[in-house]
Amino acid sequence: MSASVPIQDSVVQISPSTWCLGCTVQCDRVAEPDDTCTAAWRDGEDWYTLRPVSEQPAPSEKSPVATPADSHEVSLIHTGGTLSAVWAIGNNAICKVHHWSPDTTSESETIKFVQKMAPQVPIPKVITSWVDGERSFLVLKRVPGITLRDAWGTMSASQQDSILNEVVHCCEILASITSERLQDVSGGPVLEPYLAHSGKDSLEPLNVCESKEYFFRVDLHPNPEIKERFHLYHPDLGPGNILIYDQRLAAIIDWESAGFYPHFWISTKPSVSRGLDFCPPIPGIDETEWRKRLRMKLQDRGYPRFAEWFMEWRKSKSR
Incomplete structure (x- = not known):
């Protein structure tokens, strides 16, 4: 994802139950996950799934049907200036987006290291993470509290x-x-x-x-x-x-x-x-x-x- 896109527009809604997380990953709310998803988690009676963006023509960042995600389901809950933003995805996950550079260790790597070396320390669980151009995306299990x-x-x-x-x-x-x-x-x-x-x-x-x-x-x-x-x-x-x-x-x-x-x-x-x-x-x-x-x-x-x-x-x- 290009740095020219405002950080708060990194997640957009393209249908009532579908969102694009950056340019490469699609998030769907579905009744049941299937084998094509790369990650899935339950949220009440439904599931949220992640999969690569469909090869079918998808709304571009300039598409009039792609709107910044800020609904009761997927909502922007924090911004850190121009470098970071956080969305809630349903009730059980969050998506963190950060500016990324090649010499930077991702937060997901750090969390995995701490979980391995110090499992007694309570930290969120990583659902998945990826890099999209100049931004890193991290989806975490939401911690109650x-x-x-x-x-x-x-x-x-x-x-x-x-x-x-x-x-x-x-x-x-x-x-x-x-x-x-x-x-x-x-x-x-x-x-x-x-x-x-x-x-x-x-x-x-x-x-x-x-x-x-x-x-x-x-x-x-x-x-x-x-x-x-x-x-x-x-x-x-x-x-x-x-x-x-x-x-x-x-x-x-x-x-x-x-x-x-x-x-x-x-x-x-x-x-x-x-x-x-x-x-x-x-x-x-x-x-x-x-x-x-x-x-x-x-x-x-x-x-x-x-x-x-x-x-x-x-x-x-x-x-």
């Missing part, structure tokens, strides 16, 4: 502590999986703008020696210790990426930026990232409460915090 942001104000103090402990336990499970390099799960760049060079979204893989040189500043003291191993970490543990069901952790979502990071980053990231605040703010609650408590709990578990050092280091990277 609401975001931590929406649940937080209804929870008791003990329930909040329980969720915090569950998330930190997941961090510890992930951190026990290590690598010799700072990299994503496939050995490519990590999608972490906070650590990247100024103006870039990702940081190229670094070995231990390269990392020590990259993070060291002679005018800053103390510099964080760069250890011999890097730790698997989800650096975007904001309240919108944590799903709660029945006051328990149901899933951690949005794994695009997960990878192997320095030990110090596990506690430092929630110290410095406003992206982990409650957004929108919850009336009567400090918008930084979640990330402060997350950072403190991670520090208690032995992950050092270098927030002040990081802010000065980051200034030097932008010069």
Whole structure:
């Protein structure tokens, strides 16, 4: 799919029960799946199926009968500027569309890696994924629940502590999986703008020696210790990426930026990232409460915090 097509038009409806996901995959609501579909899942009394777009003439992106999908069945539920969008497909699946480049590890690969290496960590199940031109498509099983942001104000103090402990336990499970390099799960760049060079979204893989040189500043003291191993970490543990069901952790979502990071980053990231605040703010609650408590709990578990050092280091990277 061409980047000239707005990201929010990546999914279009071409009939009451048929949608095009990009240019190459067709989604149908049917009574029963058949052998021609590449993926299928039940939704109530019906099924949704995916198959390659028919060889018969199909509506083009400019066809007057192809309209942006935004109905009660397939609806746009989130946009991330011009680079990403998310649709709900019925009640049991979502479709995530992202800008894609060849050096980027797909979220589906990262999820599959985490499911294999850390099956205790609750994450959505991948139904299928594919690349269509300059965009990646990921269809996931929808996880029942609401975001931590929406649940937080209804929870008791003990329930909040329980969720915090569950998330930190997941961090510890992930951190026990290590690598010799700072990299994503496939050995490519990590999608972490906070650590990247100024103006870039990702940081190229670094070995231990390269990392020590990259993070060291002679005018800053103390510099964080760069250890011999890097730790698997989800650096975007904001309240919108944590799903709660029945006051328990149901899933951690949005794994695009997960990878192997320095030990110090596990506690430092929630110290410095406003992206982990409650957004929108919850009336009567400090918008930084979640990330402060997350950072403190991670520090208690032995992950050092270098927030002040990081802010000065980051200034030097932008010069």
